[in-house]
Amino acid sequence: MxxxxxxxxxxxxxxxxxxxxxxxxxxxxxxxALGPITALARAAxxxxxxxxxxVQKLGFRGWSDYQAALKAExxxxxxxxxxxxxxxxxxxxxxxxxxxxxxxANIGATLNLIPAQDFNGAALALADPARRIAVMGGRxxxxxxxxxxxxLRVIRPxxxxxxxxxxxxxxxxxxxxxxxVVVIFDIRRYESNAVQFAEFASAQGAEVVLITDRWLSxxxxxxxxxxxxxxxxxxxxxxxxxxxxxxxxxxxxxQSHLPDQVQERLNRLEDYFGRTxxxxxxxxxxxx
Numbered sequence: 001m002x003x004x005x006x007x008x009x010x011x012x013x014x015x016x017x018x019x020x021x022x023x024x025x026x027x028x029x030x031x032x033a034l035g036p037i038t039a040l041a042r043a044a045x046x047x048x049x050x051x052x053x054x055v056q057k058l059g060f061r062g063w064s065d066y067q068a069a070l071k072a073e074x075x076x077x078x079x080x081x082x083x084x085x086x087x088x089x090x091x092x093x094x095x096x097x098x099x100x101x102x103x104x105a106n107i108g109a110t111l112n113l114i115p116a117q118d119f120n121g122a123a124l125a126l127a128d129p130a131r132r133i134a135v136m137g138g139r140x141x142x143x144x145x146x147x148x149x150x151x152l153r154v155i156r157p158x159x160x161x162x163x164x165x166x167x168x169x170x171x172x173x174x175x176x177x178x179x180x181v182v183v184i185f186d187i188r189r190y191e192s193n194a195v196q197f198a199e200f201a202s203a204q205g206a207e208v209v210l211i212t213d214r215w216l217s218x219x220x221x222x223x224x225x226x227x228x229x230x231x232x233x234x235x236x237x238x239x240x241x242x243x244x245x246x247x248x249x250x251x252x253x254x255q256s257h258l259p260d261q262v263q264e265r266l267n268r269l270e271d272y273f274g275r276t277x278x279x280x281x282x283x284x285x286x287x288x
Contacts, residue, residue, distance in 0.1 A: 003070055004029055006058050011226055012117055014057065016202075017050045020221030027190075027215045030074050037063045099233070106230035106242045113214055113228045114246070122209045122225040123250055125181045127257035129156055131207075132180045134172050136162040138194055141185035141211075144240060148183065148247045154269060155255055155262050169197040178205025186210065186217035187231055187238060198222040211243055 024044035137145030149161035186194035210223035
């Protein structure tokens with residue numbers, strides 16, 4: 001198993017300081033760990049002994065053993081062929097084909113990134129009716145947070161969407177209690193509001209669920225459950241399609257824990273929709 005994969009797999013069992021160090025290493029992989037241990041500790045804002053404990057938990061005898069393995073791994077990558085010559089390409093069957101193929105590849109790669117225990121743990125926390133939930137996105141992920149909160153409110157009560165991710169999260173902290181759940185979306189470029197909200201919420205005893213990219217937001221240091229996703233695309237921006245897949249899979253798993261409650265709430269909601277005529281009924285025989 002590659003060193004990067006070992007570190008990701010170890011995240012759930014690390015202490016908060018060790019997760020902070022691991023999140024920094026992964027978000028700057030592999031360059032952050034190629035220098036002196038003191039420089040890494042300073043950059044990650046942890047102690048050198050914390051770094052030592054982290055690499056030992058990964059199965060290395062110490063820092064020099066870890067660095068030797070890392071340098072050997074990087075060396076193998078550098079001498080491997082970067083890509084095969086493309087040659088003549090077949091005409092595309094559809095203009096969406098290349099982009100869709102990359103989205104599918106990202107989804108497949110994400111399945112190997114997210115530990116099952118983190119996914120299941122996040123779903124169980126979100127399904128606990130005794131816990132209140134707050135959901136916050138960022139500049140490019142606020143729509144996903146809104147979508148997730150909207151459907152969670154159908155599934156269960158006490159769900160809040162933090163609409164203004166610049167100032168509303170500080171007010172949300174006023175009512176946040178130990179055991180509540182905070183869902184935070186944060187992908188590169190990582191946002192200080194997301195990291196600070198995770199830090200403050202965790203300090204108040206809330207359980208943080210972080211949906212991020214494969215390089216890991218620094219908020220991972222404060223998260224109980226981290227769900228990293230592949231988001232790279234052949235475009236000037238990253239794709240959030242994989243994050244949406246993870247959100248919908250989470251919602252489905254939460255729903256499976258509360259089938260009777262969800263059905264009862266859906267029935268009541270449909271009754272309200274029908275009585276208020278919020279949706280227009282299609283006319284029989286109307287042209288499509």
